Amino acid sequence: MAEHRSAIGRDRRADPRVHHVSERPRLLILVTLAEAGGAQTFVAALAEGLKERYHIEVAAHGPEGALADACARLGLPFHHIPSLRRAPHPWRDFRAGLEIRRLVERVRPDIIQVNSSKAGFVARIALRRLSVRVVYVVHGWAFRRGGLGSFAYAQAERATAPLTDAIVCVSERDRAAAEARGIASREILHVVHNGIAVPERPLLRGRWPDRPVLVCVARLAPPKNLQSLLIALAQPGLEPWRLRIIGDGPDRPRLEAQRAALGLGHRVEMLGERRDVDAQLIAADAFVLPSDSEGLPYSILEAMAAALPVVASDVGGIPEEVVDGTTGVLVPRGDTGALARALRELHAHGEDARRMGVAGHARAREGFSREAMVERYDAIFRDLLKKAIPGEIRPELAQVDHVTAGVEAD
Structure with a gap:
C-alpha cells in the first residue's frame, strides 16, 4: 500500500500527529453537486445506513439541492463547497481544492x-499531504x-489512484475496465x-392496460441519450405508449423541441424534478433508460423495487442489475430500432411484462439491499482504520516509540 501511494510522492509525514480513532469514527462524504442524481x-443511502456508527458530515456544491434536503432530514451537517462545479475550470478547481482542504482540516x-470523477480528482490532489484515509467511489468511469x-x-x-486507500467500483464491469486500463x-x-430499501412484497398491478405508461428518471444531459428514446417512441406500433420523463x-x-x-406532444410529458418519484413509479407500467x-x-x-419491467441499454453495470428476458430487456447502446422493438414486444405481451416486474422486485430484494451495501462499506472503512498511515503516530504505538527512543538514547 505504501509503495502504491509513493508513486507520485504522497507524503503523509508532512502532518505527523497522534491520531485517535474513536469507537465512532469521523466520516466526511464528498460529492460534486447536491442536485438530484x-x-x-447513494450518498444519502450510505449516510443514513452508517449514521449510528460514524460521525458523518456531507459536502458538495449547494447550498440547496436534493442532497442538502436529505442531510437536513437525517440531521447531518451539510457543507457547501462554492467552487466545486462539474465543468473543468483551472482557477475555480484550484479554489475548490483549497476549500476542500480547509474543510478537512477543520x-x-x-x-x-x-x-x-470531478470531486475525486480535485479532493485527492488537495488532500495528498494530509493524514486522512481516502476512499474513492466510482459511479461509472468517465473514460468509458x-x-x-x-x-x-x-x-x-491513473495519476490520482496512488493518492487513494481504496477505490470502490459499483459494478464488476467497471473493475474490469480499471484493471484493463492499468x-x-x-x-x-x-x-x-x-x-436500496426494497418492499417486502411486490406491487401487483393487475391487467396490462391498453395505453401503458412508460417512465424515465434521468438527468436531461449526456450520457442519458433521451433523444434516442423520443426517436424510438415515434416509430410505428408504439402509439399506445405514453411517456413521462422525470428530471x-x-x-x-x-428535447422539448424534438418532442x-x-x-409527440400529446404522448410525452416532461415533469422536471419531482419529490414524488416513488408515486410516479407506482403509477407506471414500465421503466426505460x-x-x-x-x-x-x-x-x-x-x-x-417498484416491480417495473426495465428496458435499458446494455452498458456499464446495467446487465448486473437487469437480467435480459427475465426482469427486463437489454438493447444495444444508441440502437433506436432495438429500443422500439423492445417496447413493442413488451406491450404485445403485457402479462409477461408484469411477470418481469415481479422478478425484478425479487432480484432487487435479494441482490441489491441497502443493508448489504452498508455492511460492505463499513467493512472497508474499518479495515482501513486498522492500518496506520505512513508517518501517523497511533496512540497504541506512541508509548512503544517513547520507550524505544529511551533505549536508543541509553
Missing part, C-alpha cells in the same frame, strides 16, 4: 469518502464514455453494488 442518492475526519476526452480521463485517474493495483480495487438538465430545451418536431454509459444506476434499482 444517482451519486447523491472537520478532521478519519476517513473521507469521495464520489464522482469514449470521445476525445477518454484518454485524458484515464490519465487523470488505473490502479488490484489490491485497492473493490466492487460494491449500490443498494431536468441542460438538454431540456432540445414537438416528432409530434437509454443511456450511452452508466455505473450502476439507482433509477433502475428504484424501478425494480
Whole structure:
C-alpha cells in the first residue's frame, strides 16, 4: 500500500500527529453537486445506513439541492463547497481544492469518502499531504464514455489512484475496465453494488392496460441519450405508449423541441424534478433508460423495487442489475430500432411484462439491499482504520516509540 501511494510522492509525514480513532469514527462524504442524481442518492443511502456508527458530515456544491434536503432530514451537517462545479475550470478547481482542504482540516475526519470523477480528482490532489484515509467511489468511469476526452480521463485517474486507500467500483464491469486500463493495483480495487430499501412484497398491478405508461428518471444531459428514446417512441406500433420523463438538465430545451418536431406532444410529458418519484413509479407500467454509459444506476434499482419491467441499454453495470428476458430487456447502446422493438414486444405481451416486474422486485430484494451495501462499506472503512498511515503516530504505538527512543538514547 505504501509503495502504491509513493508513486507520485504522497507524503503523509508532512502532518505527523497522534491520531485517535474513536469507537465512532469521523466520516466526511464528498460529492460534486447536491442536485438530484444517482451519486447523491447513494450518498444519502450510505449516510443514513452508517449514521449510528460514524460521525458523518456531507459536502458538495449547494447550498440547496436534493442532497442538502436529505442531510437536513437525517440531521447531518451539510457543507457547501462554492467552487466545486462539474465543468473543468483551472482557477475555480484550484479554489475548490483549497476549500476542500480547509474543510478537512477543520472537520478532521478519519476517513473521507469521495464520489464522482470531478470531486475525486480535485479532493485527492488537495488532500495528498494530509493524514486522512481516502476512499474513492466510482459511479461509472468517465473514460468509458469514449470521445476525445477518454484518454485524458484515464490519465487523470491513473495519476490520482496512488493518492487513494481504496477505490470502490459499483459494478464488476467497471473493475474490469480499471484493471484493463492499468488505473490502479488490484489490491485497492473493490466492487460494491449500490443498494436500496426494497418492499417486502411486490406491487401487483393487475391487467396490462391498453395505453401503458412508460417512465424515465434521468438527468436531461449526456450520457442519458433521451433523444434516442423520443426517436424510438415515434416509430410505428408504439402509439399506445405514453411517456413521462422525470428530471431536468441542460438538454431540456432540445428535447422539448424534438418532442414537438416528432409530434409527440400529446404522448410525452416532461415533469422536471419531482419529490414524488416513488408515486410516479407506482403509477407506471414500465421503466426505460437509454443511456450511452452508466455505473450502476439507482433509477433502475428504484424501478425494480417498484416491480417495473426495465428496458435499458446494455452498458456499464446495467446487465448486473437487469437480467435480459427475465426482469427486463437489454438493447444495444444508441440502437433506436432495438429500443422500439423492445417496447413493442413488451406491450404485445403485457402479462409477461408484469411477470418481469415481479422478478425484478425479487432480484432487487435479494441482490441489491441497502443493508448489504452498508455492511460492505463499513467493512472497508474499518479495515482501513486498522492500518496506520505512513508517518501517523497511533496512540497504541506512541508509548512503544517513547520507550524505544529511551533505549536508543541509553
